[in-house]
Amino acid sequence: HPETAEAVQAIERLRGSIDNVDTAIVMLLAERFKYTEEVGRWKAQAGFAPADAEREHRQVARLRALAEQAGLDPDIAEGYHAFVVGESKTRHQRIADAS
Template sequence: MNERIETTLAGGATVDPELKRLRDSIDNIDAALVHLLAERFKCTQKVGELKARTALPPADPAREAAQIARLRTLAENAQLDPDFAETFLNFIVKEVIRHHEKIRADVRAVGGQTA
């Protein structure tokens, strides 16, 4: 006899407890990722403000290349597809540069002072 207890989800569907446990774990990891990304963007916001005040360009191709190489190595060590890791980082960097460009434009609009 199967001793596993099924859990009822929305819509009356039943899910194996192991599947529910795994999904709960995924949900927790997703929440952690969102919080980590929020922290990362708080840091990059400050970087963007500093770059704008010191007239540095929003993009830093050398830094970005080093970060990609570093992340690819980390991904390989974690048994994650390095191409996926690079795509993920490129997506984040593109958004960071967009934010930095906006910060620079805002600083220029108010005569070099950040908000």
């Protein structure tokens, strides 16, 4: 059926785009965590706490606003933030413990 073939082609094309976006996200996350590792080293060297609640609150508000502008559910942006900040804190604590 031509309709089925068209649907299969559209799905394959869209999945290719999804794969490209996933690749970009992983590359950007790798870059982001390189920066947070460096922040963690500076914090440990200066004796700062691994967490910065004030910055976290500002970042959540900023990301929620960006999500709204982009047409993304702000809860998704907040969930992303929770993931990356949680991982960053864990890494910062490991760096502090090793210092």
